[in-house]
Amino acid sequence: MISPQSDYSFLQRAVAGYFLLPWAALHIYSVDKFDALRWHRIRRAEVKSLMTILFFICLFTITLYDSIASYLKYKEGFIVLSNGQALAKPTSMWSDEDMRLSNTDTYLLMTYFAIENAGLFLLQNFWNYLTGTIVQKNFIESAHFKVNYTFALVAIIVFPLIPFVFRDNVLLSLVMPRLFAVTCNIPIILYGIRAHYKFSQFINESKGVLDGQLITSKLVYYRDMNTRFMTCIALGTVSFFILSIDGLTPERRLNSNKFISDLFANIANFAHTLDWIILTFVFYPGNHFNLIPTSSTTIRFVIEGDNNATSATTLPALNFEKYSLTETSDEKKLGHV
Known part of the structure; x- marks a missing residue:
């Protein structure tokens, strides 16, 4: 079912997605001509190739979800209460055809949440790939690899089951998917804090060594990208966590306040858009990085x-x-x- 939060929130994200998809594709092509997406690299399950594929699948899926949600919102229209307040028509008043499409759209959202959270846990493995390339050091231990893959697998399995588990409760079917998603972001944020200090450690160790200035500039770049990305993740997490918890209360004071619900939704959407831009520059920082030699060069x-x-x-x-x-x-x- 479509969440009632912020009537135009879906359209806002959909428009951003239609701009981000071609922009990201053009940027990646300008950097490496889609080299990471060549079959021989995908077949070897290279981290950069897998992360790039997950990136495009996630961005396409959430854009498609928001497009369908926008279509349903504007097709079904609004109702005007006796006090003159206009609200989006409740899903209980929708046509059967639109309800079926809404249910399909919900599974699209669950697919997005599953792949997104799996990708965020695997981001730590990508940091390991980077530090191995730049300073020939491990970012995480082998046990952490297994933990990340386990969390990613759990996310892929659990999220599609959420609509089925709460199918008989309209309120929980609307609130729990988003609440579960933002709850999964909490360990991601903790991972991000750990990554910040790990990058700082490598930066300090690189000072005074061969090509130290050049290596440090790379590490500082990725540390800053990690900080910005986690800040955006935190903004979206806090916004939707507050709205989701409020949605479980009888009064629903925040969700029933049009200004507050729109404000939190817009903060989350703004952070969501920045997430994609930052990730693009994490995976593909630019051709100038190729001129920076590492200590093994x-x-x-x-x-x-x-x-x-x-x-x-x-x-x-x-x-x-x-x-x-x-x-x-x-x-x-x-x-x-």
Whole structure:
């Protein structure tokens, strides 16, 4: 069933989704020409490939859900109470055809929640992939991998069952899916706090080592992205948690107040939109990152205007912001910008 929260909330998210889908696709294509989606990488179950697939499935699913919900909301219309207040028509007054479509739409939402929460738990595995690439260190232990995969599997199994479990209770069928979803976000936020300190630890350890400045710049970038992403997750979680708990009370004071319910829904929707943008830049930060060598990279540099070639090991304190990299057939040249 369609949640009664904020009449235009679905349309707001649907419009954002229709802009985000092509934007994300164009950005990813400009960065790596969809290299992560090539079959040989998907077949190896590479973390970046799996996260990219989950990203597009989630974004498409929630956009489709919001589109159908918007269609139903505006097709069924509103009712005017005796005091002149206009409210969305209760689902109990909907046509049978629209109710069937609404039930189908609910399972779309459950699919989104399942994949979204599975992906958020697997995000820690993606951080491990990144730190392994940048500093050759593990972000999480092998036991944490198993925990993350277990949580992801539980989310995929449980969410589709929620509408079936609460099918005989209209109120719980509306409230519990969202409440369960935001409750799952609580350990995700705790994971995010842990990730912040883990990135900070790697940043401190990278100072003063070979290519330390370049490695640190990468780690700082991902730490900042993690902080922003978790902030948005927290905003959406708090907003919908408050509305969901209030929806279980007899008075439903917050949900019955049009301004407050719309305010919380808009805060959550704003955070939801930022989530997709931040995730895009987490998985695909840009081509400039490809020029940053890690500690395992050996590059021969030639400083233009100097006949003496020098190795990368003699340049730990060099300010790379003042230079540009150009490739020749057998070496990379470092020239002044």
